[in-house]
Amino acid sequence: MDRAMEPRDRAGVSPLSSFDGGQTAEVLDRSSADGHQSLPTAPPVTGDEAGGSPGTAWLTPWVLMLPALLLFFLLFVLPQARLLGYSFEPDPQSAATGLTLENYGRLFGDMHYLGILGRTLWMGLLVTVITLVLGYPMAYWLARLETRWKTVLLVLTIFPLLTSAVVRSFGWMVLLYRTGVVNQSLQRLGIVDAPLPLMYTLSGVVIALAEVLMPFMVLTLYGVIRGIDRNLEEAAMDLGAGPLSTIYRVTLPLSAGGVLAGSLLVFSLAISSFVTPSLVGGPRVQLMATAIQEQTVSLLNWQFAATLSAVLLAVVLVLALAYSRLVERSGDRSAVVPV
Amino acid sequence: MGSVAYGLGEARRARRGFLPAILGAGASGLLAACGQAGGAAPTAPPTKATDAPKPAAGSSPAAGPSPAVVASPASAAPAASPSPSPLAAAPAAAAKAPAVSLKGRAMTSSAFGGDTQAVQKRLVFDPFDQATGASTTLVTLLSADALARARAEKGNPQLDLVQFSGGQEKIAAQEGITQALDQAQIPNLGSIVESFRNPAGQWATTAAIAEGILYRTDKVSPAPTSWKDFWRPDVQNHVAFPDITNGYGMNFLVMAARVNGGGEQNIDPGFTALAEIAPKATIFKAAAEVAQLFSQGDIWMMPYDSSHAFRVRSQGIPVQFASPTEGVPAIFITASVLSGSKNVDVAHAAINYMLESRVQAEIAKDLRWAPVVQGAPLEPDVAADVPSTPEAVRRLLALDTDAINAGRPQWTERWNREIARA
Numbered sequence: 001m002d003r004a005m006e007p008r009d010r011a012g013v014s015p016l017s018s019f020d021g022g023q024t025a026e027v028l029d030r031s032s033a034d035g036h037q038s039l040p041t042a043p044p045v046t047g048d049e050a051g052g053s054p055g056t057a058w059l060t061p062w063v064l065m066l067p068a069l070l071l072f073f074l075l076f077v078l079p080q081a082r083l084l085g086y087s088f089e090p091d092p093q094s095a096a097t098g099l100t101l102e103n104y105g106r107l108f109g110d111m112h113y114l115g116i117l118g119r120t121l122w123m124g125l126l127v128t129v130i131t132l133v134l135g136y137p138m139a140y141w142l143a144r145l146e147t148r149w150k151t152v153l154l155v156l157t158i159f160p161l162l163t164s165a166v167v168r169s170f171g172w173m174v175l176l177y178r179t180g181v182v183n184q185s186l187q188r189l190g191i192v193d194a195p196l197p198l199m200y201t202l203s204g205v206v207i208a209l210a211e212v213l214m215p216f217m218v219l220t221l222y223g224v225i226r227g228i229d230r231n232l233e234e235a236a237m238d239l240g241a242g243p244l245s246t247i248y249r250v251t252l253p254l255s256a257g258g259v260l261a262g263s264l265l266v267f268s269l270a271i272s273s274f275v276t277p278s279l280v281g282g283p284r285v286q287l288m289a290t291a292i293q294e295q296t297v298s299l300l301n302w303q304f305a306a307t308l309s310a311v312l313l314a315v316v317l318v319l320a321l322a323y324s325r326l327v328e329r330s331g332d333r334s335a336v337v338p339v
Numbered sequence: 340m341g342s343v344a345y346g347l348g349e350a351r352r353a354r355r356g357f358l359p360a361i362l363g364a365g366a367s368g369l370l371a372a373c374g375q376a377g378g379a380a381p382t383a384p385p386t387k388a389t390d391a392p393k394p395a396a397g398s399s400p401a402a403g404p405s406p407a408v409v410a411s412p413a414s415a416a417p418a419a420s421p422s423p424s425p426l427a428a429a430p431a432a433a434a435k436a437p438a439v440s441l442k443g444r445a446m447t448s449s450a451f452g453g454d455t456q457a458v459q460k461r462l463v464f465d466p467f468d469q470a471t472g473a474s475t476t477l478v479t480l481l482s483a484d485a486l487a488r489a490r491a492e493k494g495n496p497q498l499d500l501v502q503f504s505g506g507q508e509k510i511a512a513q514e515g516i517t518q519a520l521d522q523a524q525i526p527n528l529g530s531i532v533e534s535f536r537n538p539a540g541q542w543a544t545t546a547a548i549a550e551g552i553l554y555r556t557d558k559v560s561p562a563p564t565s566w567k568d569f570w571r572p573d574v575q576n577h578v579a580f581p582d583i584t585n586g587y588g589m590n591f592l593v594m595a596a597r598v599n600g601g602g603e604q605n606i607d608p609g610f611t612a613l614a615e616i617a618p619k620a621t622i623f624k625a626a627a628e629v630a631q632l633f634s635q636g637d638i639w640m641m642p643y644d645s646s647h648a649f650r651v652r653s654q655g656i657p658v659q660f661a662s663p664t665e666g667v668p669a670i671f672i673t674a675s676v677l678s679g680s681k682n683v684d685v686a687h688a689a690i691n692y693m694l695e696s697r698v699q700a701e702i703a704k705d706l707r708w709a710p711v712v713q714g715a716p717l718e719p720d721v722a723a724d725v726p727s728t729p730e731a732v733r734r735l736l737a738l739d740t741d742a743i744n745a746g747r748p749q750w751t752e753r754w755n756r757e758i759a760r761a
Contacts, residue, residue, distance in 0.1 A: 284583035
C-alpha cells in the first residue's frame, strides 16, 4: 500500500509498475555489479557497462533474492498450494477419499452460496463507488493544496489507519443502532419517521467499510493526481476549457491509472474484509469472509472453507488481470499527451 | 482471529510434510527432554495425594475460607520426599506458601477474552503464578477458535492448558488433542460435585454457567418464566438472540425444540418455532453486544447467562435473570491439558488451583460463574444469582452435546438459510 502512495512523476504510469519484480531485479543487478568492481574510487557505472565476470553475473541477483524468494515460497506459495489442495478434498464428514470436485459443485450448485458470492461482489462494488466518489475530490484538493497544513491534513487522512478496524467497527455499531446517533439525527431533522435498519444490514456494512477503506482510495489518488503537471490543466483553461471540462477532459483521464488502482485496492480489501462485516453485519449479512470464518472455526470444514477462499481469490485475480489490461490501455492513451 | 489460526495450521501442516524428519526428531527430542525433567516425579507420590480430596470434600463446608487446612496433608507428603515434585506445587499454591517447584516454569493457557479473561487473570492465574513461581501466558481464544488452533497444532501445541465453554472438550479428547488428566496431580478433582464430574477424567469442569432469560424489568411484565415467553406478542420486535455459532444460540435452538415437542434428536420444531420470531428479532454474534443491545433500549429480552445479567445490571440497566421452568441449560467451563504439552505438570497445578473452593467463590463473586466444588463460601447476594443450592443445581440441564456436535454442520447451514436471513 505504501508503495502505491508514492507520488508518481509521470502521469498515467501504471502504479503496478512499482510492484514489478523486474525493476527490483534491475536495481539489484546494478548494485551488485558495482560491488564486483571493488574499486571504491571508480565512478558509478551501470551494470551493462561494468560487465564483471560474464559467467556468473546472472547468478548474483538470484543469490541476493534467495532469502526473500525462500520466505515467499514458504509463507505464501506453499500455504496457498495447500489451501488449493484442501478445496479438492472431500467433506470431512463423508467417508470418501481422494480428490473430488464436490466442494465446487456444492458452491456453484447452491443459490445460497452463489447468493453469498453475489452479495459480496455487490458490497465490494458499492464500497468502491462510494470511496471513489467521496475520495476523488478530497484527494484532488489535497494534491493541489499549497499550505504548510498539507502535511497535517495528510497525516489526518492516514490517521484512521492507525486505529484498529475492530475499534472503528465498534464505533460504527454505536452510531448505527436503531437508537444510535445516526438514526436519532435523521429523525430529529425530520428526514425519516422511523429509525432506519442500519445495524445488522448490508447498508450498515457498506457505510462502515467505506469509512474504513477511504484512506486507501484517497492516498492512492493523491499520489497520482499530484504527479499530474499543473501546466496541463492551465493550458486547457487557457485554451478555453471551463474548470469542469478541464477536470473531465484532462485531469480525470490522466489520473485514470490511480482511479483504477485505488478501486482495485479498495474492492479487494472490501470483499475480503472480515472484522467490519462480522461486527456490523452480524449473522444476517452473510458474506464470503464470514462464511469462510464460519466453515473454518465453527464447523471445522477446512475443505469447504478452502473452496470458498479459492473462489474469492480467483475473483480477485481475474479482476486484477482485467485491471492491468485497462491500465495498459489508459497508459497508451495518456502517452499521446506530451509531457 | 480465525484466519490467523487457520494460517498457522496451514504453515504447520505444510512444514510437517516438507521437513518431516528434522522437525519430528526435534520435537520428540524436546518432548523426551521435558519428559525426563518433569515427567518422572509425578509417578512417585500419587497414593498420598489421592487420599487428600476425601477429607477436603467432607470438611470444606465448615473450613470454607481456609482451604489451606484442607490442602496441608497433601502438601506435607511430597514436600518431604527428596525430589521437589510438581505435585507439591498445587497444594502449596493453595497454602500460599512460596513453592519452589514451579519456579522459572512457564505455561500458556487459553482464556475467553474481555472481562472474563481479566477476572480469571486476576483471581486465578496471577495468584497462581505468585504462589508457585510459574509464569502463565494467556492467549485469548473463544472455544471454537481454541479448538481450531489446538487441532492445527496437534501433537506440538503452543498452548498447555485450554479452556472450553461449548462442549468442545469432548471433541478434543476424542481426537486425542487433549490428554487424560492425572488425577493424582489434581487432588481437588475429588471435591467437584458428582454431576459435574467427567467420569473418564479427560477434563476438569471448573465452573458452570446457567443460561436463562435476561429481561428488562421495566419493560417486560409479567416477568418471563418459560422459554415460550419469547413468542409472547408483547415482546415481539424487542427480542434478541445469539447466532448459532455462539454456544448460547445453539442452546436456545435446542430449548426452542424441547419446549415444542422436539429436542437434540429432533431439532425440526426448534427451527419452525425460531423462524416464527426471527424476522422481528435481532440476531447477534458476540457476547460484547449483549450490554450494548440492552443499553440501546430497543431490546428487552434475550437468552443469555446470569453472568451477563449481573454485568449489564452493574452498568445501571435494569436487567434481571430468570430461570425458565422447563430447565436451564448449563454451560460448563472446562479445562483440559493438551497432548504433547511440555508443561503438563504446571497445567495440572493450575487446574487444581482453579478448583480451590476459595478461588471458586471469588470467581462466583466477580463473574457469577457457579462454583462446581462443594462448599465454596458464597456471599448471599452472589448465591442468589448463581445456581448454588442443591435444588438449583438439579434444575440445570446438561444438554446432549454429542448430539449437538453431530448436528452442528447441518444445523448451522439450515440456520443460515432459515433463521439468519437478511
